[in-house]
Structures are given as structure tokens and as C-alpha cells.
Amino acid sequence: MTVRRPAGLAAATVAVLAAAVLLTACDDGAGTGAQPAPTVTVTGAVSAQPTSSGKAAVPGATPTGPLVSQSAGARCAADELKATVQLQEAGSAMVTLTNKGSRTCTLFGYPGYGGLRPDNGADPLPVKREPHPGAPTVITLKPGTTAFSGLKWSSCDKADPSCHVIGGLRLTPPDETKQLTAEVLGLDGKPVLQLPVSAQGLTTGSLQPSNQGVVFAGP
Structure with a gap:
């Protein structure tokens, strides 16, 4: 005599077998010593630093541009500045950059130089x-300063x-390509017509908002 099992009981049996297979797979992973992937918690964000062009630099990348950083829209253009080189002791001078324009602008970095x-x-x-x-340091220059x-x-x-x-x-002002002619004045305030400079060239200090300490000490 053939015994027929109810359809519901067959379906339940299949479900039980499937669950057993799933549990066995999970147990095999635990039994081999496998550990779940560690959870990495980010506690702070890394901020990209601006370059002299105003674009963000990738952290850790080697900078290739000049060592300056400022807002390109606010920086002082060469046409807005007057440059004077006032000789001090032998082999040293104080350089001044005055805002002769009508707007406030900024300077940051080092002047560039070329001889005439x-x-x-x-x-x-x-x-x-x-x-x-x-x-x-970033210097904010109001007109006349x-x-x-x-x-x-x-x-x-x-x-x-x-x-x-x-x-x-x-x-050449920082971050500019246009040059301006600097007036070179001697200790007597008169223009210097000839200035002998050795093959080593010039050493420039950083631009500062005050003249305190900017003049290099003599040899």
C-alpha cells in the first residue's frame, strides 16, 4: 500500500533542510577561525591645503609651485605697486612695496628679482x-600702505x-609674472647708477607687514 504524505509536510521538510545547510556554512566559517573584517572609524577629516594658485593640493603630494598661498582674486598686481630698494649697510637693502592703487589687496611670499x-x-x-x-605672512595692503x-x-x-x-x-611680486622697475636709492637718497653684485647673486627675505628686523645684518 502506498502512503501519500501531505504536500504541506514535504514543503516544511525542504525548508528545514535548507536552514540546516545555511547554519552549517556559518558554523564552518567560525570553526576555521575566520574573523569578521574590522570596522574602521574615521575620527577626523583631512583637509587639502591651498596652493599658490588657489587650488586644493592632494595631502602628501610634493608641491611644484612657488612657496606662496593666497586668494588669487585679492592679491596685489604689479601695476598696483611701487617698489623701492633703499640701500642700508654695505651689501644690504630694505625693499618696500607700496599699494599705489585704489583697492585693498594682499601679498604673501617673496619678491622675485632680475638685474638691469x-x-x-x-x-x-x-x-x-x-x-x-x-x-x-599674509599682508593686507590698503591703498597707500x-x-x-x-x-x-x-x-x-x-x-x-x-x-x-x-x-x-x-x-616681480608674489604669484605675478609681470615685473616692475624698482627704484634703487643710496644712503644719501639719490639713485644708484651702478651696483656690483657677485656671481652668488641676491638673497631675499620674506615680505612682512613691518620694517622691524627685515634688514639683513652686515657681514
Whole structure:
């Protein structure tokens, strides 16, 4: 005699077997010592730092641009500035950048320099940066106000072929490509027509909001 099992009982049996298979698979993972993946908790966000162009830099990346950082829309353009190089002791000068424009702008970093021969021809000079009297700081220049920087060099014999005999300086403000001619004045306040600079070139200090301490000490 054939015994027929109810359809409901067969379905229940299949469900029980499926559950057993699932539990067995879970037990096998635990039995082999496998551990669940650790949970990583982020406790802070890493902020990208702005570059001199105003774009965010990837943390840890090596910077390739100038060592400056400011808002491109607010920075002082070359046309808005007047530059003066006032000689101090032998081989040193105080550089001033005055806002001659009608708007407030900012400066941050180091001036760039190029030499001018007495005939106004370009004289490329090596220029080194030194954080003197301290690291650069953002300077807000209202119309008529001034930023300051130190400049130093070693003198040389004008007859030496490696000596740069310059009659002026071209200055490039931070983050700018346009240059402006800086007026070079002697201790007597009169224009300097010839300035001998050795092959080592110039060393520039950082731009500061005050003239306190910006002049390099003499040799």
C-alpha cells in the first residue's frame, strides 16, 4: 500500500533542510577561525591645503609651485605697486612695496628679482630665498600702505668677468609674472647708477607687514 504524505509536510521538510545547510556554512566559517573584517572609524577629516594658485593640493603630494598661498582674486598686481630698494649697510637693502592703487589687496611670499644693466638690458641674477626675519605672512595692503622685505648680496670687483654690474632691479611680486622697475636709492637718497653684485647673486627675505628686523645684518 502506498502512503501519500501531505504536500504541506514535504514543503516544511525542504525548508528545514535548507536552514540546516545555511547554519552549517556559518558554523564552518567560525570553526576555521575566520574573523569578521574590522570596522574602521574615521575620527577626523583631512583637509587639502591651498596652493599658490588657489587650488586644493592632494595631502602628501610634493608641491611644484612657488612657496606662496593666497586668494588669487585679492592679491596685489604689479601695476598696483611701487617698489623701492633703499640701500642700508654695505651689501644690504630694505625693499618696500607700496599699494599705489585704489583697492585693498594682499601679498604673501617673496619678491622675485632680475638685474638691469646700465643700458637697460636684462641681467639674470641668481636669487635665493631665506625666511628672514621669519616665515611669510599674509599682508593686507590698503591703498597707500607698504610691505617690507630685506635684500642682501656680496659686492665684487667691477673688472671681474663674473661680477654683475647692475644699474637697476626688476621686481616681480608674489604669484605675478609681470615685473616692475624698482627704484634703487643710496644712503644719501639719490639713485644708484651702478651696483656690483657677485656671481652668488641676491638673497631675499620674506615680505612682512613691518620694517622691524627685515634688514639683513652686515657681514
